[in-house]
Each structure stands twice: as structure tokens, then as C-alpha cells.
Amino acid sequence: MSLAGKKIGFIGTGKMGSALIKGISGAGIVPCSGIYASDVFEASLRELRDSLGVNVTQDNREVVNKSDIIVLAVKPQILKSVLSSIKDDITGDKLMISIAAGVKLEAIENELSEGTHVVRVMPNIAATVAEAASAVAQGKYASAEDAEDVLNIFRSVGSAISVPENLMDAVTGLSGSGPAFIFPVIEAMADGGVYEGLDRNSALILAAQTVLGAAKMMLETNTHPGQLKDMVTSPGGTTIRGIYELEESGIRAAFMKAVIASSNRSKELGK
Numbered sequence: 001m002s003l004a005g006k007k008i009g010f011i012g013t014g015k016m017g018s019a020l021i022k023g024i025s026g027a028g029i030v031p032c033s034g035i036y037a038s039d040v041f042e043a044s045l046r047e048l049r050d051s052l053g054v055n056v057t058q059d060n061r062e063v064v065n066k067s068d069i070i071v072l073a074v075k076p077q078i079l080k081s082v083l084s085s086i087k088d089d090i091t092g093d094k095l096m097i098s099i100a101a102g103v104k105l106e107a108i109e110n111e112l113s114e115g116t117h118v119v120r121v122m123p124n125i126a127a128t129v130a131e132a133a134s135a136v137a138q139g140k141y142a143s144a145e146d147a148e149d150v151l152n153i154f155r156s157v158g159s160a161i162s163v164p165e166n167l168m169d170a171v172t173g174l175s176g177s178g179p180a181f182i183f184p185v186i187e188a189m190a191d192g193g194v195y196e197g198l199d200r201n202s203a204l205i206l207a208a209q210t211v212l213g214a215a216k217m218m219l220e221t222n223t224h225p226g227q228l229k230d231m232v233t234s235p236g237g238t239t240i241r242g243i244y245e246l247e248e249s250g251i252r253a254a255f256m257k258a259v260i261a262s263s264n265r266s267k268e269l270g271k
């Protein structure tokens with residue numbers, strides 16, 4: 001595989017940087033000795049070093065110098081200043097990956113020397129357990145090999161597709177933010193179970209496994225979710241009563257509005 005022997009660096013080891021490091025090291029596509037990470041926050045670095053044995057530093061430039069592929073995992077609002085501080089260390093053979101919500105490839109390329117290879121990715125937090133949904137958009141100087149490396153990295157922590165850049169805001173609203181739309185669903189379903197007498201722990205396990213099972217069934221049978229819903233819904237039975245309550249509460253519009261609002265915020269961050 002073209003990733004063989006390559007070193008991967010992470011600038012920013014907060015929630016998403018750490019999730020990716022954990023997922024990638026667990027997948028074994030790069031040994032922990034080939035992973036470099038920097039952050040201003042020492043505690044997260046210490047945790048990654050002690051638990052996984054990755055190389056850590058508070059110096060972003062050291063990560064750039066030691067890595068072939070560098071993942072930019074800082075907040076969108078500070079990406080520009082981080083780029084200007086590492087620009088001189090980015091030699092032509094290095095590949096920069098930005099996971100920052102909203103920030104356009106062109107804005108990143110304009111901060112760096114002409115010709116720098118840049119790829120934009122929107123992953124999600126489920127990279128921690130190798131179940132991320134990621135989308136990848138290639139910058140104007142990135143090569144086909146770069147794109148393949150990036151897809152291989154993100155496929156090692158879940159599924160990854162290529163999209164044209166103009167769809168990255170939609171991806172951000174749907175799958176980037178999406179785990180945070182589903183966690184309250186799990187919690188609320190468990191609340192319903194507790195209301196009906198289940199203990200909290202059992203209710204949470206049943207709710208989470210139900211969401212996991214429904215998603216897995218859809219992906220593995222490649223069947224439309226409406227058809228799968230109909231398989232559960234006996235005429236005059238229990239499920240249709242629950243469906244009626246959800247529809248009356250406007251569940252579909254609520255989820256659509258959540259995805260659209262998050263996508264709009266991603267567009268705002270890119271301005």
C-alpha cells in the first residue's frame with residue numbers, strides 16, 4: 001500500500017485529533033512510532049503518549065518536519081494562524097489534510113506556498129471506534145496518489161467517499177455533526193425505557209444496540225429505510241403507535257432542519 005513507511009502528523013489533539021489518532025493506531029495502518037502529534041494543551045499529548053506511545057511535542061513545526069502527511073485538527077477559527085506559523089516547514093513532497101469545518105481548500109492553499117498538496121476531509125467522532133463516516137475533497141495541487149492515501153487513512157477508521165468540494169458543507173451538517181444528533185436520540189429512547197420501568201444501564205444498552213442494529217441492517221442489506229421500517233410495523237401493532245407519535249412531533253422535519261442548520265453554519269465558517 002502506498003502508505004507504507006509514511007509518517008503521519010497531527011496538529012491539534014483535541015476531541016477529533018485524538019479520535020483519529022486512536023482509530024488510526026488501532027487500525028495499524030501506521031505504527032504508533034510513525035505517528036507524531038502536537039498541541040498547545042499538554043495533558044492531551046501526555047495521555048496519547050502514555051496510552052499509545054505516539055511521539056508528542058508542543059512544537060507544531062517539529063510535527064511538520066517529521067511527518068509526510070500532516071492532519072490539521074485545530075478549530076477553523078485558528079487554522080489560518082497555524083498555517084502561517086508552519087508554512088516555511090512544508091516542503092513540496094508533504095501532504096496537508098484539513099479536517100476543519102467550513103474552511104475552503106482555496107483559503108488553505110492561499111496561505112501556503114504555491115503547489116502545496118492539500119486535501120480536505122470531513123470525518124466524524126466515531127473514528128475513535130473505527131466507524132467514522134468521512135468525505136474527501138482534493139485540492140488543486142493534490143495528486144491521485146494523495147487522494148488514495150487519504151481515502152486509505154480514513155477507510156481504516158470507517159467508511160470514506162470522495163465528494164466535490166461544494167458538497168463538504170452538506171457532509172459537515174449530515175455526518176460531521178450527525179453523531180451529536182443521534183446521541184440524544186439514544187438517551188431519549190433510554191429515558192422512555194426507564195419511564196416504563198427498565199433500569200438505566202439496561203435501557204441505554206438496548207437503545208444503543210437498537211440504533212447500531214438498524215444502521216447495520218440498512219448498510220448490509222442495502223434496503224431502503226422505509227422498507228425496513230415496514231418490516232417492523234405490524235398492522236394494528238405496537239410500532240405504528242410509536243411511529244404516529246414521532247410523526248405528530250415532526251421528527252422528520254426536526255432532523256432535516258438540524259442537518260440544514262449545521263450545513264449553514266459550515267458555510268458561515270467558510271466566509
Ligand SMILES: NC(=O)C1=CN([C@@H]2O[C@H](COP(=O)(O)OP(=O)(O)OC[C@H]3O[C@@H](n4cnc5c(N)ncnc54)[C@H](OP(=O)(O)O)[C@@H]3O)[C@@H](O)[C@H]2O)C=CC1
Nearest residue numbers: 012014015016017039040041073074075076099100101125
Ligand atoms: N469534534 C468533532 O466531532 C469534529 C471536529 N472536526 C473539526 O476538527 C477540528 C478540531 O475540532 P475538535 O477536536 O472538536 O476541537 P478541540 O478544541 O477539541 O481540539 C483542538 C485542539 O487544538 C488545540 N490548539 C489550539 N491552538 C493550537 C495551536 N496553535 N497549535 C496546536 N494545537 C492547538 C486545542 O487546545 P486548547 O483547547 O488548549 O485551545 C485543542 O486541544 C475543527 O476544525 C473541527 O471543525 C471535524 C469533524 C468532527
Ligand SMILES: O=C(O)[C@@H]1CCC=N1
Nearest residue numbers: 100101172176177178
Ligand atoms: O461542531 C463542529 O463545528 C464540528 C464540525 C463537525 C462536528 N463538529
